[in-house]
Amino acid sequence: MAKRWNWLGGFLLIVLMVLCAGEARSEFPERNITLIVAWEAGGPVDLVTRALAVGAEKHLGKPLVIENKGGGGGTVGLSVIANAAPDGYTLCATPNVSVVDTPIMQKMTFRPLGSFSPILGHSLAEHTALLVKSDAPWKSFREFIEYAKKNPGKIKYSSAGIGSGMHVAMEVIARKEGVKWVHVPYKGAAPATTALLGGHVDACSAGIGWQVHGKSGAVRALADHGKKRGPDFPEVPTLWELGYGFSNETIHAIVGPAGLPPDVMKKLEEAFRKGMETPEFKTAQEKLYLTPAYYDSKAYGKHLKERWPSMEKILIDAGVVKEAATKPE
Structure with missing residues (x-):
């Protein structure tokens, strides 16, 4: 009889532990x-x-x-x-x-x-973009590309990092156009844009939020990475419509x-x-x-x-x- 009660007690203890564990799990998060x-x-x-x-x-x-x-x-x-x-x-x-x-x-x-x-x-x-400073000599995307072709390795551009959508956009352009430029990766979109504003790079393949600087007149957008033109800068062409088959x-x-x-x-x-x-x-x-x-x-x-x-x-x-x-x- 004692063995039976010991067995039953052990069984009930296991059931209680399982129920308590389930109850504890249901309380996520506990910290x-x-x-x-x-x-x-x-x-x-x-x-x-x-x-x-x-x-x-x-x-x-x-x-x-x-x-x-x-x-x-x-x-x-x-x-x-x-x-x-x-x-x-x-x-x-x-x-x-x-x-x-x-x-x-x-x-x-x-x-x-x-x-x-x-x-x-x-x-x-959607609407990340290729930017230059407002006083840069390039007034259009095509002018920028023609300059890069004639001056291989001279253009330095910043991005939010290797493999970011902005970096990929520049790589797609470079391969199609046969241009060579220097990629300067940063740890995010904000420092990449700051590098352009400070004159440390010639261009920036900018993350979202660049529109603030565009509206202030500090930068000029040459190409939008969206599939359709952005509502805030409808005059800026997209890489998609320019024939690159790429959209961010x-x-x-x-x-x-x-x-x-x-x-x-x-x-x-x-x-x-x-x-x-x-x-x-x-x-x-x-x-x-x-x-x-x-x-x-x-x-x-x-x-x-x-x-x-x-x-x-x-x-x-x-x-x-x-x-x-x-x-x-």
Whole structure:
């Protein structure tokens, strides 16, 4: 009889432990969540992410502690996430180009389509652009290209980093036109634009937000990277209409490590969706010239998988790479 009661007691203890574990898991999050912004502080990715976090942390009931880890076109921050525990307490804010484009161009230690859990895509940065200072001698895109052809290696341009959409745009142009210029990569869009304003480079393949400087008269846009002309500068032609077959489709997003539990994923996705509804977030999008967009976890994951072969073909056809530098999965 004693053995029977001991067995029953042990069984009940196991059941109780399982129930308690389930209850504890349902209480996510129990502590602060680290949200790594894979770009420099003060840039578009940082600013829109901080605005998104305002509403998200209210829904979660715990603070989102933001850490900036810029560099490598967003891949430094992604490398941290790829090695993080899949418990939902370490996340990363970085655009789709960091997950797909940069790893196609440079070898990465993580698996672009296998190391991450897509959580949500929230903003589209369409109208990045090629800029020069307003007092530069080039009044049009064609004048700029003709000068670059006649003066190989003389033009220095800045971008938000190797493998960024802005860098890819310049590589596509260079390969088609047969020009040689010097790429000066920075850790984000803000310092890349500052380099142009300070006269440290001749041109900037600028990230979103350059429109502020365009409206102030400090810079001149020679070409828009969007598929259609931007509403703020409709006189600026797009690379697409100029015949380069390229448009920038940068989606700002949140990802976590691969293997996030479904209930954690669901709660995070819902929290960031709620964050998109706040006045703070909508104001940030407007000020940064970002186009509202919404991709849930499934849609964003589908987008990344479809983008890989598409960008791989574009970069190979343009002669930028012979093959992808990183295996996707």
